Every structure is written in structure tokens, then in C-alpha cells.
Amino acid sequence: MTPFLKSLALVATLAVPSLAGATAYDIHPTNSSALFSVKHMMVSNVRGSFSKVTGTVQLDEKDLTKSSVEAVIDATTVTTNDASRDEHLRGPDFFDVTKFPTLTFKSTKVEKSGDGLKLTGDLTIRGVKKPVVLQLDGFDVESKDPYGNVKRGGTATTKIARKDFGLKWNAALETGGVAVGEEVSITLEIELVKKQPAQPVKSAAGNTP
Numbered sequence: 001m002t003p004f005l006k007s008l009a010l011v012a013t014l015a016v017p018s019l020a021g022a023t024a025y026d027i028h029p030t031n032s033s034a035l036f037s038v039k040h041m042m043v044s045n046v047r048g049s050f051s052k053v054t055g056t057v058q059l060d061e062k063d064l065t066k067s068s069v070e071a072v073i074d075a076t077t078v079t080t081n082d083a084s085r086d087e088h089l090r091g092p093d094f095f096d097v098t099k100f101p102t103l104t105f106k107s108t109k110v111e112k113s114g115d116g117l118k119l120t121g122d123l124t125i126r127g128v129k130k131p132v133v134l135q136l137d138g139f140d141v142e143s144k145d146p147y148g149n150v151k152r153g154g155t156a157t158t159k160i161a162r163k164d165f166g167l168k169w170n171a172a173l174e175t176g177g178v179a180v181g182e183e184v185s186i187t188l189e190i191e192l193v194k195k196q197p198a199q200p201v202k203s204a205a206g207n208t209p
Contacts, residue, residue, distance in 0.1 A: 022058040025152065025192035027071060029054045032190045034073050034103075038162070039181025048080035048089075050103070057192055059139075059152075064117060065110045071188075073103040093169035100126045119156065125165035134158045139192070150194040157187050 032053040040046040055071030075095045079086050090097045107121035108131070117136040122129050138154025145151060162168075162184050169180070 021062050022060040022067065024195040025057040025059060026195060027053055027055040027057065028151075028191040028193050032188070035187040035189065037185045037187075038183070046080055046085075048078060050074060051077040051079070053188070053190070055105075059192075065112070067107075067110050069105065069107040069119060069121065071105045073105075075101055075103055094167055096126055105132075123160070123165075126167070128165045130160075130164050132158050132160060134188070139190075142194075152192040152194075153190060155187060155189055157185070159183055159185050 029052050034050040034053055035047065036049070037045045037047045050073045052074035053071060054074075055069065057070075058068045060066040075097045076090065078089050078095060078097075080089070089095055095103075104124045105121050107119055109120040111118045111120070113135065119134045119136055120131060121134070123132045124130075134156040135158065136154060136156050139152050140154075141152065143151055161182055162180075163182060171180075
């Protein structure tokens, strides 16, 4: 190998150290969900969810702090079991799904936290990107479904101030206070599916090239 090729190989190795021992997983879009809870009328909590979560996870079991996550939530799937309220949430006062059809998360750091992990990353809502920290629970046990797919699952939780992401709409109440609380509790229920290795392409004669 020439000195130039050796240099290229070294650069490539240094550029992707976190992926060397990582296993790739997909977020299962129908067995995963994003749940939220927010104070309503100062007296109760309204719970809602997004039903389509997709993305990928690079899991490094030898050093979990080198793992990474990228996720996308379909904002159009928001539901609170009230059609009128859900339409309002999809509109310009809240998620404005016509302009911003997705919410995204991209991790920047993974840290050990007691018996679990803390996942720091950038959450983007309505085009506004802010750092958030999620507490992770689970994801440490594998199981195999009847079809041979290897899976893991767990929960991630955090809290955000909705105004930080441009979700500012509110209404004053006659009895004092406001209609919608400012703090939103978020729970992600995630199922991961291990990516299968690519199968070799067979030629027309039925043999691998």
C-alpha cells in the first residue's frame, strides 16, 4: 500500500470510530410511539400521541456512550381523541404540519446515569432546534420474534417547555390561569429491529457474482 493510501485508510478509521463496534437497528414504525402529556384548564392532564416513529440506532454494546440515534416523528399523526382539538394541533397555532410535517431528533451524546443512560440530542419542532436530555430505560435485552427478527425495546422520557419550540398559543381563563400548560412531558415507547445483513445478489444463472 502506498503512503497516500495508508493516509486515507487512517483518516477513514479516525472519522468513524463510534461505528466500528456498533450494531444497526431500525425503529419499528408501528410498534413505537411518542406520547405526551400537558396540563389542561389548570385542573387536569390531556394525553396525546404520535403514531408513526421511524429512524435508526447504532448500538455499541462494548461502549454504550459511542451509540447514536436518529429519529423522525410524523407530526400529522398527532391525536388526543378529540377531532376538533387534533385539527387545531395540526394547524398554524401549534405544529403547523403543512409547513413542518415532521419532528426530528438527532443524538449528540450518550452518558451512563445510575442503572440507565442519558441521551442528549437536538430536537427540532416547527423548524426550531433545541437540545434536550432523555432518560433511557431498557434496551438491554434482545428477543427473537416468530419470524426470526431480533428485537429490543425500551422507554425514553423527557420534559420540554413548548414555547421554546414556537408552540406559543394559549387562552386566558375567566377563573385565572391559562388553557394549556407550558411544560410538556414526553414518553417514547420504542421497539428496535436489528438490521439484517445484505444478501448477495444472484446472477441470472442463480450463482452469486
